[in-house]
Amino acid sequence: AQSVSQHNHHVILSEAASLELGCNYSYGGTVNLFWYVQYPGQHLQLLLKYFSGDPLVKGIKGFEAEFIKSKFSFNLRKPSVQWSDTAEYFCAVPLGSSASKIIFGSGTRLSIRP
Amino acid sequence: EPEVTQTPSHQVTQMGQEVILRCVPISNHLYFYWYRQILGQKVEFLVSFYNNEISEKSEIFDDQFSVERPDGSNFTLKIRSTKLEDSAMYFCASNGQREFGNTIYFGEGSWLTVV
Numbered sequence: 001a002q003s004v005s006q007h008n009h010h011v012i013l014s015e016a017a018s019l020e021l022g023c024n025y026s027y028g029g030t031v032n033l034f035w036y037v038q039y040p041g042q043h044l045q046l047l048l049k050y051f052s053g054d055p056l057v058k059g060i061k062g063f064e065a066e067f068i069k070s071k072f073s074f075n076l077r078k079p080s081v082q083w084s085d086t087a088e089y090f091c092a093v094p095l096g097s098s099a100s101k102i103i104f105g106s107g108t109r110l111s112i113r114p
Numbered sequence: 115e116p117e118v119t120q121t122p123s124h125q126v127t128q129m130g131q132e133v134i135l136r137c138v139p140i141s142n143h144l145y146f147y148w149y150r151q152i153l154g155q156k157v158e159f160l161v162s163f164y165n166n167e168i169s170e171k172s173e174i175f176d177d178q179f180s181v182e183r184p185d186g187s188n189f190t191l192k193i194r195s196t197k198l199e200d201s202a203m204y205f206c207a208s209n210g211q212r213e214f215g216n217t218i219y220f221g222e223g224s225w226l227t228v229v
Contacts, residue, residue: 036220042222043118043205043220043221043222043223044157044205044207044220046217046218049217090156090157095159101147101159101162101170102159102218103159104149104156104157104158105156106155106156107156107157
């Protein structure tokens with residue numbers, strides 16, 4: 001069955017540091033992948049998504065992710081984080097041929113020191 | 115930007131009581147979902163709904179849960195007899211198309227505390 005795993009549970013960085021959050025998926029067929037962000041006290045928001053084409057996907061707020069098929073990875077990156085990036089980040093993948101639901105990874109909590 | 119709205123934002127209920135969480139999906143969307151997130155844990159799929167019926171549900175979504183679209187605009191999640199372990203943030207979401215080319219929009223969540 002398709003699944004996603006996030007290995008970093010909590011990441012602490014200083015402002016202006018570079019960020020990379022890991023996401024690995026298990027499905028070998030057609031792959032669609034998402035990154036969602038949840039700011040404290042707020043709802044889930046889509047950061048970016050990959051469906052096909054250029055494996056380097058640009059999202060909102062300066063985030064990007066690279067789909068590497070050979071590594072089954074879709075890591076999220078940002079060259080210089082800000083304090084406002086403090087949030088929980090979830091990698092997600094649609095499940096099943098009907099794409100009637102998506103499943104989320106366990107999430108990575110990002111804390112930025114001002 | 116269009117948004118999914120949920121009420122209540124927070125509800126405290128006694129164990130064994132019935133709870134109804136309400137959602138107003140984006141008006142032209144056709145696919146609706148409920149997810150939940152127990153404190154400190156991952157976001158879990160509960161159920162998806164299309165064309166006035168459940169299209170898929172998880173093992174969490176047992177007989178204590180039900181969903182309904184009573185009036186063409188609201189989408190509700192009912193928990194018949196709440197248990198302590200039902201305490202969680204419940205997220206409603208909607209999607210304009212079956213395929214995930216469209217973005218799934220999430221509401222801000224309803225925080226349910228069962229005491």
